Amino acid sequence: xxxxxxxxxxxxxxxxxxxxxxxxxxxxxxxxxxxxxxxxxxxxxxxxxxxxxxxxxxxxxxxxxxxxxxxxxxxxxxxxxxxxxxxxxxxxxxxxxxxxxxxxxxxxxxxxxxxxxxxxxxxxxxxxxxxxxxxxxxxxxxxxxxxxxxxxxxxxxxxxxxxxxxxxxxxxxxxxxxxxxxxxxxxxxxxxxxxxxxxxxxxxxxxxxxxxxxxxxxxxxxxxxxxxxxxxxxxxxxxxxxxxxxxxxxxxxxxxxxxxxxxxxxxxxxxxxxxxxxxx
Amino acid sequence: xxxxxxxxxxxxxxxxxxxxxxxxxxxxxxxxxxxxxxxxxxxxxxxxxxxxxxxxxxxxxxxxxxxxxxxxxxxxxxxxxxxxxxxxxxxxxxxxxxxxxxxxxxxxxxxxxxxxxxxxxxxxxxxxxxxxxxxxxxxxxxxxxxxxxxxxxxxxxxxxxxxxxxxxxxxxxxxxxxxxxxxxxxxxxxxxxxxxxxxxxxxxxxxxxxxxxxxxxxxxxxxxxxxxxxxxxxxxxxxxxxxxxxxxxxxxxxxxxxxxxxxxxxxxxxxxxxxxxxxxxxxxxxxxxxxxxx
Numbered sequence: 001x002x003x004x005x006x007x008x009x010x011x012x013x014x015x016x017x018x019x020x021x022x023x024x025x026x027x028x029x030x031x032x033x034x035x036x037x038x039x040x041x042x043x044x045x046x047x048x049x050x051x052x053x054x055x056x057x058x059x060x061x062x063x064x065x066x067x068x069x070x071x072x073x074x075x076x077x078x079x080x081x082x083x084x085x086x087x088x089x090x091x092x093x094x095x096x097x098x099x100x101x102x103x104x105x106x107x108x109x110x111x112x113x114x115x116x117x118x119x120x121x122x123x124x125x126x127x128x129x130x131x132x133x134x135x136x137x138x139x140x141x142x143x144x145x146x147x148x149x150x151x152x153x154x155x156x157x158x159x160x161x162x163x164x165x166x167x168x169x170x171x172x173x174x175x176x177x178x179x180x181x182x183x184x185x186x187x188x189x190x191x192x193x194x195x196x197x198x199x200x201x202x203x204x205x206x207x208x209x210x211x212x213x214x215x216x217x218x219x220x221x222x223x224x225x226x227x228x229x230x231x232x233x234x235x236x237x238x239x240x241x242x243x244x245x246x247x248x249x250x251x252x253x254x255x256x257x258x259x260x261x262x263x264x265x266x267x268x269x270x271x272x273x274x275x276x277x278x279x280x
Numbered sequence: 281x282x283x284x285x286x287x288x289x290x291x292x293x294x295x296x297x298x299x300x301x302x303x304x305x306x307x308x309x310x311x312x313x314x315x316x317x318x319x320x321x322x323x324x325x326x327x328x329x330x331x332x333x334x335x336x337x338x339x340x341x342x343x344x345x346x347x348x349x350x351x352x353x354x355x356x357x358x359x360x361x362x363x364x365x366x367x368x369x370x371x372x373x374x375x376x377x378x379x380x381x382x383x384x385x386x387x388x389x390x391x392x393x394x395x396x397x398x399x400x401x402x403x404x405x406x407x408x409x410x411x412x413x414x415x416x417x418x419x420x421x422x423x424x425x426x427x428x429x430x431x432x433x434x435x436x437x438x439x440x441x442x443x444x445x446x447x448x449x450x451x452x453x454x455x456x457x458x459x460x461x462x463x464x465x466x467x468x469x470x471x472x473x474x475x476x477x478x479x480x481x482x483x484x485x486x487x488x489x490x491x492x493x494x495x496x497x498x499x500x501x502x503x504x505x506x507x508x509x510x511x512x513x514x515x516x517x518x519x520x521x522x523x524x525x526x527x528x529x530x531x532x533x534x535x536x537x538x539x540x541x542x543x544x545x546x547x548x549x550x551x552x553x554x555x556x557x558x559x560x561x562x563x564x565x566x567x568x569x570x571x572x573x574x
Contacts (some may be wrong), residue, residue, distance in 0.1 A: 015480070019375045020383065026372065030448065034393070037405045037415055053419055094296040101292035105284065113297065120304040124509050124557060126530045127550040130537045131314065137324060151303045154296040184288045213510065214399040220538055224446055229402040237533040238404050245408045252401035263396050267389055276301035 037256065040249040041065070048246040064250030069239075074254070076226055077233035080218070084149055084229060085211035091153035092207045096200070098154070099162020100192055104174065114163070121156045125216070133220055147221040148229075152214065158203055164194065165199040203267040209259055230255050315547040324543070329483055337548035347549065349524050353439065354508060357528065361443050361507045367449045367500040372451060373458035374488070388459070395452030403516035406445045407432070407566055410517075435525030442513045442526055450506070454499045462488070463493035497568050504564075505557055529553050 040048055041064055043057040068074040101107075102114050132151050133142070141147035169192060177187045193200065215231035223229055228236065234251045241247050315337055317323070323330040341347050372391055376384050394402065409416050410431035418428040431441045466487065473483050489496075511530035514520055520527035520535070527535075533553065537546035 016379060016381065019378050020381065023372070023375050023379070023384070027387055030391055030394060030451070033402065033405050033409060033448075036409065040408070052396055053414070053416065091299075094299070098293045098296035101289045105292070107286070107289040110289075113293065116305070117297070117300060120300050122408050122558075122561075123304055123308060124505070124550075124554060126509060126511070126533045127311050127554045128304060128307040129534070130543050130547050130550065131310035132303050133538070134310065134314070134319075134324070134543065135302065135307065150296050150299070153303075154299045156300065156304075159296060167472070178284070184284050184292075188292070213400075215398075215400055228526035231398055234398075234404060238407070238516065242555075245411070245414065247402050248408060252398075252404050255398045255401040259396055259398070260393060263393065264389070267392075275397045 016207055034256070034260075035250050037252050040246060041253040043246055045244055045246045048249075054128040064235060064246050065254065068251055068254065070275065072233070072237065073225060073228070074230070074233060074251070077230045080148075080227060081212060081214075081229045081231075083145060084214055084218075085208055086278055087212040088153065088207050089204070091155075094154050094177050095158040095203070096162050096193065096196070098159045098186065100166050100188055102159070102163045103166035104169065104171070104192075117156045121160075127215075129220065136221065142221055143227065144221075145221045145227060148214075148218050148227060152210075158207075161203065162196070165196055169195055173181055198269070201266070205262065205266045205269060207225070208262065212255075212259060227258060309545045311550060314544050315551050317544045319544045321541040324541075333544075337545050338552075341545065341548050341552065346524055347529075347532055348529065350527045350529045353508065353525065354525055356439055357443060357446075357510050358442075358504055358507045361446060361510075362500060362503050364443065365454060365503045366445050366496065368447060369499070370458050370492075370496070371455035373455045373462060374484070376455070377459060377462045391454035392453055394449045397449075399449070399512040400516050402420070402449065403445065403513055406441075407517050410441055433522060436521055438518055438522060438526050442510075442517060445517070446507075446510065446513055448561045450503065454503065457499055458492065458495055461492050465491050497564070500536045501561060501564055504560060508553065508557055508560070 039055065039057060041062050042062065043054070044059055044061050047054060047058055086095075098117075102110065102117075128151075136142055136147045136150070142149070170196075173191065173195075174187055177191050180183075182190070193199065213231060214229055215235075218227065218229040218232045219235075222232065225233075230251075234248075234255060237251050238248060316332060316334060317330050318333050318337075319330045372387075376387050376391075380386075408414070411416060412428055412430055412433065415431070417431065421427075421429065430437060432438045469487050470483055470490075473487060478486065509530050510528040511534065514526045514528055514531050515534070518526045520531050529549065530553070533546050533549045536542045536549060
């Protein structure tokens with residue numbers, strides 16, 4: 001967009017500065033909740049309840065975090081959350097398999113089945129919520145980890161993205177591997193998956209974030225606190241310790257900061273993932 | 281040439297399709313069926329307690345004052361939320377795209393951040409920020425001499441407060457979609473316009489916005505569907521209060537289904553929601569088609 005007219009250069013530079021300043025102010029506004037959360041998490045409860053809040057913790061303490069693990073079951077919640085994240089990677093693998101088949105195999109009913117998969121994207125969660133609960137209840141899976149994990153294991157959008165990416169793999173490559181005597185599953189594992197690394201990276205990170213943040217199904221399915229995830233535990237904490245903001249901020253920090261770190265490390269993949277998936 | 285057996289593709293799609301069928305497709309049918317029954321906890325324990333009551337649930341739900349109120353609230357969320365999300369995310373995307381310095385790439389990260397964070401954690405943080413006594417917002421307003429605002433206590437302000445949080449979370453993804461679309465516009469268009477003496481505003485309204493039409497359409501549909509299903513924020517922050525002034529349709533369904541165990545009644549509510557989403561999407565596609573015809 002560089003103007004070739006030299007008179008306009010000065011005005012252009014000025015506009016650049018204005019854009020930068022507006023974005024800085026907006027960015028600060030967007031970042032305030034994060035900054036306030038982290039700073040408050042390290043304040044003792046008495047300091048948070050002062051009428052003139054301090055920006056920087058006057059007494060720096062980690063007692064809020066210790067309290068979460070010693071007096072609340074945050075250790076258990078963390079374990080459950082990690083189990084859910086690991087299971088959702090199995091789901092990711094199923095999605096990749098389905099995406100590959102839709103991209104590279106010709107079989108009867110392929111188009112129709114694929115449209116069916118896409119149609120499931122339109123179904124709002126609130127509609128399936130109650131019947132899925134009844135189905136899981138019938139299967140005897142309420143209040144079990146399997147019941148928490150199963151409903152969200154596969155996703156149509158993920159299958160769609162895998163299919164989009166894997167369609168670009170040349171058929172000759174797959175044929176060559178088959179001629180060498182590789183089985184179909186081996187072709188998939190040792191050829192297709194390694195080629196699909198970029199889309200795998202995006203999907204892997206998004207899967208991790210979704211698993212880490214999972215809230216609704218654990219809330220519905222788990223009656224027992226031993227099955228709660230961090231999100232459910234945190235909403236419980238808000239109910240039980242409504243007035244203890246320092247503790248709440250510590251719990252929130254514990255949930256948000258790992259995701260932010262992962263995001264910063266892998267941000268290039270995530271943001272470019274939108275371009276890979278051709279969302280224009 | 282085919283070198284794989286006929287069953288191979290089905291083995292590959294099998295696990296995913298089975299799960300989708302069981303947890304997405306079949307439930308739709310089941311939801312429709314149970315919305316015509318009076319299934320509750322007693323019915324869950326013993327199916328012989330369930331009886332078929334026709335469209336009674338649908339008649340009752342439209343007489344339910346809380347349901348009607350939740351529809352009104354949801355309309356409020358959509359009417360104010362959708363334009364706000366589009367304006368904010370498009371505005372930020374335009375500014376970031378306009379910038380040439382390296383720092384502008386860092387802004388993408390900052391604005392994207394809220395959208396990946398946990399909604400419960402974020403709602404807990406915002407509840408603290410909104411706290412009338414100890415919250416940061418009222419303290420900052422106090423510094424410039426503005427009296428305290430009852431962020432979550434006043435029925436109308438509470439809706440606005442929830443919208444503010446949801447807009448904050450929604451900017452990121454939509455901004456990225458707009459950025460991707462902006463980068464797809466050929467630079468030569470702008471160069472030609474500049475040679476013709478078009479100013480920035482002209483370039484924005486005559487080139488950028490018309491060429492972003494598809495992206496804006498996409499974002500407005502997905503955002504609207506998102507607002508219609510608005511759930512976590514009112515659930516965690518206000519639990520629908522004060523006086524059900526923030527109860528969304530989704531929260532109404534959840535409450536009837538899982539707190540009051542009126543499964544049939546809640547299923548009827550969820551179908552009303554589903555049909556609404558389908559109708560709105562179809563109308564938007566119709567409008568979009570007309571728009572491109574012109």
